[in-house]
Amino acid sequence: MKKIILNIFNITLLVGLMIFTSCESDVVTKAPDVSSTGVAGSLARFSVVGDYLYVVDNTNLNMYDVTQADNPVFMKTVNVGQGVETIFPFADQLFIGSENGLFIYDIAPDGTPEYISEYQHFTSCDPVATDGQYAYVTLRSANECNLNGGIDVLEVIDVSDIQNPVLMRQYEMEGPLGVGIRNDVLFVCDVEAGLKIFNAQNAPNLTPITTLDIEARDVIMLETTALVLAPNKIFQVDFSDINDIKIIGSMRIEI
Amino acid sequence: MKKLLFYCLILSLASSSCLPQEDDLVVMGLKPVYMNGDWKAITSMSPQPLQNLGKFYYKDEMIFVSETRQGIHIIDNTNPENPQNVKFIAIPGVLDIAIKNNILYADNFTDLVALNIADLENIEVVNRVENLYPEHQNYYPANFEGYFECVDPEKGVVIGWEEVELRNPQCRR
Numbered sequence: 190m191k192k193i194i195l196n197i198f199n200i201t202l203l204v205g206l207m208i209f210t211s212c213e214s215d216v217v218t219k220a221p222d223v224s225s226t227g228v229a230g231s232l233a234r235f236s237v238v239g240d241y242l243y244v245v246d247n248t249n250l251n252m253y254d255v256t257q258a259d260n261p262v263f264m265k266t267v268n269v270g271q272g273v274e275t276i277f278p279f280a281d282q283l284f285i286g287s288e289n290g291l292f293i294y295d296i297a298p299d300g301t302p303e304y305i306s307e308y309q310h311f312t313s314c315d316p317v318a319t320d321g322q323y324a325y326v327t328l329r330s331a332n333e334c335n336l337n338g339g340i341d342v343l344e345v346i347d348v349s350d351i352q353n354p355v356l357m358r359q360y361e362m363e364g365p366l367g368v369g370i371r372n373d374v375l376f377v378c379d380v381e382a383g384l385k386i387f388n389a390q391n392a393p394n395l396t397p398i399t400t401l402d403i404e405a406r407d408v409i410m411l412e413t414t415a416l417v418l419a420p421n422k423i424f425q426v427d428f429s430d431i432n433d434i435k436i437i438g439s440m441r442i443e444i
Numbered sequence: 445m446k447k448l449l450f451y452c453l454i455l456s457l458a459s460s461s462c463l464p465q466e467d468d469l470v471v472m473g474l475k476p477v478y479m480n481g482d483w484k485a486i487t488s489m490s491p492q493p494l495q496n497l498g499k500f501y502y503k504d505e506m507i508f509v510s511e512t513r514q515g516i517h518i519i520d521n522t523n524p525e526n527p528q529n530v531k532f533i534a535i536p537g538v539l540d541i542a543i544k545n546n547i548l549y550a551d552n553f554t555d556l557v558a559l560n561i562a563d564l565e566n567i568e569v570v571n572r573v574e575n576l577y578p579e580h581q582n583y584y585p586a587n588f589e590g591y592f593e594c595v596d597p598e599k600g601v602v603i604g605w606e607e608v609e610l611r612n613p614q615c616r617r
Binding site: 225226227228229230232233234235236237242244246247251253255258259260261262263406407409411414416418419420421422423425437438440 | 493494495496497498499500501502503504507509519521524525526527529539540541542543544545546547549551556558560570571573576577578
């Protein structure tokens with residue numbers, strides 16, 4: 190009798206283990222593996238995602254196969270629009286900033302970019318960053334970006350339904366460029382007006398935390414620090430504690 | 445008679461090209477800066493000052509930042525309190541950077557170059573793909589509205605633009 194109970198117990202245990210382990214193998218993470226690629230600023234025109242290098246060139250999104258990293262091979266071109274300026278990868282999507290709007294593309298298994306949706310905006314330069322829930326787009330009216338006047342704002346766009354991006358909020362800025370979001374902390378590089386930092390926990394409502402006196406043009410958000418690009422310096426900002434955001438290093442190397 | 449002579453003089457001067465004509469257009473605009481020499485030459489050298497930074501990229505505690513249209517600074521950020529500017533790679537016309545494994549991709553005017561950066565003391569070009577960007581993008585200043593001096597390809601590749609006073613510029617965007 191004991192032997193039978195033991196056997197039933199063992200079999201149940203074995204079956205249970207099999208069920209749990211097989212479920213685990215079905216889980217596919219959407220987070221991109223950046224260990225082989227690193228990360229770019231939001232003003233980038235190049236982006237490496239997996240085995241593909243994407244390059245935007247004012248009207249097109251060009252795709253190169255870099256399965257063999259030292260042998261890039263041009264694959265195809267997808268026409269996006271006018272004034273295409275920036276590219277921001279997120280999961281298996283590409284967020285493309287152009288002077289007319291934000292274009293969102295899906296990366297198919299073979300690397301081909303496939304159009305999903307777009308959000309049109311007033312003609313301006315626009316870098317974009319996203320955390321998958323909201324896309325943060327800066328619009329800048331400076332002469333180099335807009336030929337007919339324009340606006341200087343930060344737009345918060347709901348992209349939780351990727352097929353249907355919706356503008357939720359607009360915040361006035363002076364002349365913003367790069368933008369970054371990480372752990373609900375939003376960095377907006379408002380150049381001469383400084384580095385503006387917001388708490389985005391209640392996005393689309395943003396709460397200003399502080400403005401640092403840095404001529405910030407672009408930003409790369411790392412885990413707890415951000416690299417901020419100024420015209421001739423790079424600053425590093427620790428944002429691990431939103432009540433004590435501080436600059437930890439600046440670099441202007443004189444040789 | 446003297447008065448007549450005087451008036452004739454003025455008239456002849458006015459009608460000559462010595463004096464500015466009424467319909468001369470003198471305006472501030474951009475003039476192309478040409479690069480002499482081989483624009484495809486990529487050279488690794490000792491660290492250079494950060495002056496006109498463009499785009500940047502981070503991987504494995506290293507920061508790569510472009511010196512607009514000149515090259516890429518490589519900065520060792522292992523200790524963020526004390527980053528070290530360790531190398532400069534001169535790449536004419538460069539703006540953008542991306543990396544996969546030990547291969548760094550950069551634009552070299554209208555070409556895409558792939559550099560092996562596994563050993564910073566021996567950085568080498570391992571591949572080059574032409575026609576990354578349409579050629580014509582070199583012939584006018586990007587993101588600019590105004591007058592500029594037309595590009596003359598005979599003079600070489602355009603490495604940048606400088607703001608100058610132009611007289612009767614033939615090109616405009």
